[in-house]
Amino acid sequence: MNLSASISGLPCGQQMPYLQLLNKEQIELLQRNSNVVSYNKKDIVFRQNTRTSHIMLMVSGLVKIFKEGRSERTVLLRLATPGEYIGMMSVMGDQIHQYSATAVELADICFIDINAYRNVLMENGKFSLQLMNLISKDGLFIFNRLMNQTHKQLPGRIADVLLYFAEQIYKQPHFDLPLTRRELAELAGTTKESFIRTLTEFKNDKIIYLDGSRVEIISMDIVKTLSELG
Amino acid sequence: MNLSASISGLPCGQQMPYLQLLNKEQIELLQRNSNVVSYNKKDIVFRQNTRTSHIMLMVSGLVKIFKEGRSERTVLLRLATPGEYIGMMSVMGDQIHQYSATAVELADICFIDINAYRNVLMENGKFSLQLMNLISKDGLFIFNRLMNQTHKQLPGRIADVLLYFAEQIYKQPHFDLPLTRRELAELAGTTKESFIRTLTEFKNDKIIYLDGSRVEIISMDIVKTLSELG
DNA sequence: CTATTGAGATGATATATATCATCTCGCTTT
DNA sequence: AAAGCGAGATGATATATATCATCTCAATAG
Structure with missing residues (x-):
């Protein structure tokens, strides 16, 4: 202790x-x-x-x-x-x-x-x-969660992480991530670099607003679709 | 039913x-x-x-x-x-x-x-x-099991499957696999082809004896090492 | 106040394994 | 008996993502 x-x-x-x-x-x-x-x-x-x-x-x-x-x-x-x-x-x-x-x-x-x-x-x-x-x-x-990690590919897993915070932890689509990129990657079952890259893509595609640890899900529909399609 | x-x-x-x-x-x-x-x-x-x-x-x-x-x-x-x-x-x-x-x-x-x-x-x-x-x-x-699937690579996962049968199911190093190659692949979290290939490598490397569904683990030590190294 | 460290970011490259394409062999179906 | 079918097997190819290498920037330490 x-x-x-x-x-x-x-x-x-x-x-x-x-x-x-x-x-x-x-x-x-x-x-x-x-x-x-x-x-x-x-x-x-x-x-x-x-x-x-x-x-x-x-x-x-x-x-x-x-x-x-x-x-x-x-x-x-x-x-x-x-x-x-x-x-x-x-x-x-x-x-x-x-x-x-x-x-x-x-x-x-x-x-x-x-x-x-x-x-x-x-x-x-x-x-x-x-x-x-x-x-x-x-x-x-x-x-x-582990099943998804094993059988979804990256965009789906990153979407899952975003949904996890939005739905389970903060219960709202705008939030500040409480973890480092490395930890988020561990949550998504990937590497820091791959996590960052994919998250940046989401940002560029205007699916989310992203600034440092601040995340705002712009299109919840697309995030959910990504999660479902895997 | x-x-x-x-x-x-x-x-x-x-x-x-x-x-x-x-x-x-x-x-x-x-x-x-x-x-x-x-x-x-x-x-x-x-x-x-x-x-x-x-x-x-x-x-x-x-x-x-x-x-x-x-x-x-x-x-x-x-x-x-x-x-x-x-x-x-x-x-x-x-x-x-x-x-x-x-x-x-x-x-x-x-x-x-x-x-x-x-x-x-x-x-x-x-x-x-x-x-x-x-x-x-x-x-x-x-x-x-799922954690291993997410974070071990193929040889380690195949070794895990062999150990699963040897230690948990049949409790002896010689046994007949009760599943098809496709099912075994699903157990290892991979595809039929990749499973077959890796199992064949084990056979060629004389780690196991293999004939159809018959498996005999020749070197339990190597199988365990493969499992541990992931 | 400079030096060091770690997080975040991005590009280049490597690689494990999935996917696709065949082929054989034994078994069921007709 | 012929035809069809699925399991097993193996090679060729594609690809997602890990790995490696840098760079910036802000925070912390000396």
Whole structure:
């Protein structure tokens, strides 16, 4: 855990999904066994191949989840936003983190003791089923992203990245990219150079407005078509 | 559901994972609400984009799970063997099958009523946690496969396919491939031609013995090295 | 205040692998 | 028995994108 991360006594508050399915005792149990940790930009939250220690829930900020391979090859799987669990699949799977996470911007993350959480799961079937639903959806999502990477070519993948920010992260067609070109390339499954080139083409073709990290999608239709045609 | 599939009255028997965590009533509830269906080679078990209807558990045989894209592009995700659930992530996720499944060889599959199964999950926390563990592992597995496809080049991916059969499916270095070259290519994320070429190179380099569908891995070390180097 | 570093950008070139075109062989169909 | 068909195999060619090489510019460091 990074030294610059600071521990605050705040409870996890309202960010936990399906909180309404828990009773008072269960909520209190979780709150007694959780605390919020703040991470500065670029701080490491957890590292691939380390043991899982807590359930982690995003309270605020933005965190990138990525898989690091030998020799620089890293794949950016997704960005996590407030209200999302991170590393849940590894916690529930084989207890070893299968990917790493670092803060993209100032982020507060709620750490919940695994045993307390498991106890709640054990005695609350509805909550448990909903968590299963979340894990499954999360799996299917990353899944689709990787499938697209494998079988779409560049323009389609770049379009996917733009749609990801517009639809999933910022929920509007104008936004500032929170990542470097290199990271964006890792998200699209390509190289920095190829990413830049293709994005520049989009700009020249007036599909998007582009200035530094500022992006404005001019023709959402064309972006969607590019994504669909692959 | 395919016409040539025949329904037998047999219960799912001993194939269900973590059966020992269930009590007598729970086992009986599941057995009353399940039946085994047989599928012949090439029969469709379920089709992508259809609604999920049952929990499905492999009793015997071999089934391929794949994603079909427009224009022939299909990706073979994995093969399912006895004791494995199929389509579980979709059932627990958004209730729409995200991929298709067909029998590769004669297969018996146990269909369990979703509601009965959910009831058991709701009242049995330990069983529920184990299922979460299975779903998570399944997700992590397919992840790794797709990641490898995205970031390894051909020889590494072909080596992965050989290791998949040797280690996961048949658990021995000599086996008969149950799939056509085209399907194997879909499993490796490449084309039939490229797959054949690379496999032939392996043969010429005496890394494997190859005759039709018969494969014998001569140098497991080299195959593993190829897989690791990507 | 100069020097260094890293991000962004763009052109030239290399290369892995897809695509296209055949050919054979065994099997099913008529 | 002839004809058609799909799987496997192999060569020739095309092409998307990675790689390598520069250049600029702004930010950070000494």
